[in-house]
Amino acid sequence: MLIIKNRKILFALATVFVPIIFLSQCINTAPRTDPRGTAYAEEHTCRQCHQAIYDSALLTAHFNASAAATLQNVPGHFNTGHNSFIYDSITRVQIEKRESGYYQVLYKNDIAQESGRFDIGFGFRHAQTWLYWNNDQTYELPVSYYRAVNNWGTSPGFSATIPNFNRLIGVDCFECHSSYISTKKKAAGDYFSKAGEPELLEKSSLVYGIDCQRCHGPAAQHADYHVQHPDIKVAKYIVSKQSLNQQQKLDACAVCHSGNDKRKLRSRFFFRPGELLADYFLPSLSPDSSRAFDVHGNQFNLLKQSKCFLGSNSMTCASCHNPHNRSTNGAPGAENIAAYSQKCMGCHTEAAGNFCTVDVVPGLLLQDNCIDCHMPKQSSNAISFQLSGSTDLSAYLLRTHRIAIYNNLTRRKNESKDH
Numbered sequence: 173m174l175i176i177k178n179r180k181i182l183f184a185l186a187t188v189f190v191p192i193i194f195l196s197q198c199i200n201t202a203p204r205t206d207p208r209g210t211a212y213a214e215e216h217t218c219r220q221c222h223q224a225i226y227d228s229a230l231l232t233a234h235f236n237a238s239a240a241a242t243l244q245n246v247p248g249h250f251n252t253g254h255n256s257f258i259y260d261s262i263t264r265v266q267i268e269k270r271e272s273g274y275y276q277v278l279y280k281n282d283i284a285q286e287s288g289r290f291d292i293g294f295g296f297r298h299a300q301t302w303l304y305w306n307n308d309q310t311y312e313l314p315v316s317y318y319r320a321v322n323n324w325g326t327s328p329g330f331s332a333t334i335p336n337f338n339r340l341i342g343v344d345c346f347e348c349h350s351s352y353i354s355t356k357k358k359a360a361g362d363y364f365s366k367a368g369e370p371e372l373l374e375k376s377s378l379v380y381g382i383d384c385q386r387c388h389g390p391a392a393q394h395a396d397y398h399v400q401h402p403d404i405k406v407a408k409y410i411v412s413k414q415s416l417n418q419q420q421k422l423d424a425c426a427v428c429h430s431g432n433d434k435r436k437l438r439s440r441f442f443f444r445p446g447e448l449l450a451d452y453f454l455p456s457l458s459p460d461s462s463r464a465f466d467v468h469g470n471q472f473n474l475l476k477q478s479k480c481f482l483g484s485n486s487m488t489c490a491s492c493h494n495p496h497n498r499s500t501n502g503a504p505g506a507e508n509i510a511a512y513s514q515k516c517m518g519c520h521t522e523a524a525g526n527f528c529t530v531d532v533v534p535g536l537l538l539q540d541n542c543i544d545c546h547m548p549k550q551s552s553n554a555i556s557f558q559l560s561g562s563t564d565l566s567a568y569l570l571r572t573h574r575i576a577i578y579n580n581l582t583r584r585k586n587e588s589k590d591h
């Protein structure tokens with residue numbers, strides 16, 4: 173490393189270089205304000221050149237995986253009779269609209285005890301839960317909204333008999349549901365808090381949702397270059413999808429879609445396309461092939477158990493999902509099974525001799541329904557919730573990514589031969 177000891181030389185160098193750096197920044201772009209650092213462009217600059225992708229991505233579950241709660245974006249019922257969760261005859265949590273936002277308020281014998289404001293919303297497609305800020309920490313509110321029942325229920329893991337406003341939510345949830353938040357008082361290079369140390373979050377550094385640069389990596393240099401070279405049509409200074417192998421492509425999704433049971437080596441926030449999960453987590457000890465992975469949050473490991481995945485050497489999440497489109501055109505909870513079935517028929521055709529062998533039930537259009545039979549909805553073991561006044565657990569249903577023959581669903585064509 174070059175060490176300059178002479179102050180005069182240092183000053184002379186500074187008078188030459190500082191204005192150059194300053195000028196080049198003026199020419200390039202607006203000042204960088206992204207909390208992730210100057211390597212990150214302002215998100216909206218991507219729209220200049222990638223308008224269609226940008227406008228479509230804004231509507232996806234990823235972009236809305238977390239958001240500042242406002243009076244406009246909180247789903248659910250707020251009218252009397254539909255806005256309370258009853259814990260017992262004297263205890264309820266009521267959802268209230270006030271000038272400063274929505275609140276969950278705990279009442280005992282109609283006397284308000286404690287409350288939390290809807291500050292941050294987590295979740296979009298199936299459910300939404302809310303956090304409130306208290307100093308430099310976030311806490312989950314006891315009641316969440318579930319789209320399948322269009323109603324309030326206990327937040328996942330919360331009691332239906334004892335209201336709790338003290339569930340601390342650390343940086344972990346943000347690593348999968350947002351693009352960034354920094355932790356305070358860390359030593360250089362030390363992102364994780366030591367055991368016993370409170371994990372304090374830097375409120376102003378929160379980047380909501382999963383944005384372009386969360387998936388593609390920092391892109392300020394890319395954006396600057398193309399602003400200055402509008403005639404260049406080949407992407408520069410950004411990881412190209414052509415350069416990634418199958419495992420790298422899978423890992424770019426699996427960083428958030430392969431469960432949360434592995435020991436972390438580094439924060440997920442620092443993952444960049446092209447890197448491998450093995451650099452971020454210690455391998456799990458039990459063999460993956462025989463484990464029962466949950467349908468919630470672990471699409472990667474379930475897909476890896478499918479014959480489709482094992483038999484083809486090119487399958488990635490993008491074989492079926494367009495990461496820039498909402499998976500449906502309708503309401504967030506809706507599905508578009510027929511369109512996904514077309515993806516199956518990209519590999520499975522009569523002509524190739526690997527088409528479905530089931531006896532078709534009259535009136536059922538096989539071609540529109542591959543998904544319901546081969547990727548059925550299953551109940552999550554990790555998430556369940558309770559409705560107000562109910563002692564039963566309500567199932568949280570998600571599609572399994574272990575694509576297979578689920579015999580209980582249909583009669584086999586060759587049933588007679590089997591027995």
Ligand code: HEC
Pocket residue numbers: 213214215217218219220221222384385388391392394395396398399400404405406407408410411412413414
């Ligand atoms: C001034 C124009 C411009 C801006 C601003 C811009 N890009 Fe690009 N980008 C391009 C061009 C040109 C290409 C190459 C053609 C293509 O793939 O569309 C490209 C390609 C890409 C690719 C595809 C790389 C590949 O080969 O697979 C990604 C990803 C990308 N840009 C991300 C971004 C992100 C994220 C932002 C915002 C931070 C951004 N771009 C801002 C011009 C721009």
Ligand code: HEC
Pocket residue numbers: 232233234236237238294295296297298347348349350382386387424425426427428429489490493495497498499500
């Ligand atoms: C930073 C973490 C993260 C990364 C990286 C990520 N996801 Fe997600 N994904 C999520 C979260 C969180 C949700 C839940 C969003 C919600 O509904 O609130 C989600 C939801 C989804 C959904 C369901 C929503 C819908 O519209 O259908 C699909 C499909 C999906 N992700 C596919 C992918 C694919 C494919 C990739 C890789 C290209 C990927 N994800 C990368 C975190 C991530």
Ligand code: HEC
Pocket residue numbers: 294295296297298299300301312341344345346347348349427428429430431432467468469470471570
């Ligand atoms: C390892 C990544 C990861 C972590 C950590 C994580 N989640 Fe998620 N979460 C996901 C993914 C992926 C989905 C959507 C797909 C699914 O359910 O399989 C999801 C779904 C959700 C949903 C339902 C959203 C919807 O509509 O589908 C909520 C609410 C949620 N998470 C809250 C939390 C909270 C609160 C925490 C922290 C206690 C947390 N998550 C931690 C990855 C994660």
Ligand code: HEC
Pocket residue numbers: 218219222225226227229230234382383384385387388413490495496
């Ligand atoms: C959930 C992760 C994710 C998010 C968020 C995301 N992308 Fe992508 N993007 C991908 C993946 C994966 C590919 C490669 C798709 C493939 O292999 O077909 C891709 C491909 C691209 C390409 C290459 C052209 C194409 O369509 O294949 C461009 C350009 C691009 N993305 C820009 C953006 C911009 C701009 C944003 C923000 C508005 C964005 N992406 C948000 C994952 C993401």
Ligand code: HEC
Pocket residue numbers: 479480481482483484486487491512513515516517518519520542543546547575576577
């Ligand atoms: C990239 C190509 C590809 C795609 C896309 C694909 N598959 Fe497959 N699938 C395969 C291969 C290869 C096999 C294994 C064939 C073998 O082992 O003989 C397979 C096997 C299967 C099997 C037999 C499973 C078993 O346990 O016997 C079913 C059922 C199946 N696929 C259904 C689907 C459905 C439904 C979809 C869409 C959601 C789909 N596939 C998408 C390539 C694909």
Ligand code: HEC
Pocket residue numbers: 297422425426429471472473475480487488489490491492493499500506507508512515543547569570571573
């Ligand atoms: C062979 C096709 C196929 C592949 C490959 C695939 N998916 Fe899916 N995925 C589907 C279908 C079909 C659905 C159900 C349609 C829907 O929910 O919109 C789905 C739904 C999802 C959901 C929402 C689950 C729910 O019930 O709401 C998530 C999250 C998801 N996929 C993530 C991934 C990830 C991550 C990968 C790669 C590890 C992946 N998928 C690979 C076909 C596929």
Ligand code: HEC
Pocket residue numbers: 513516517520526527528529530531536537538539540541542543545546577578579581582583584585586
């Ligand atoms: C009504 C439920 C149902 C629907 C819809 C359905 N399948 Fe099947 N599929 C089955 C059953 C059950 C079997 C096992 C039949 C047997 O044992 O012969 C099967 C077998 C298969 C196999 C294995 C064939 C073999 O040679 O072993 C593949 C591949 C397959 N289906 C793909 C598809 C695709 C692609 C679609 C959509 C075009 C589809 N299936 C729609 C129920 C269904």
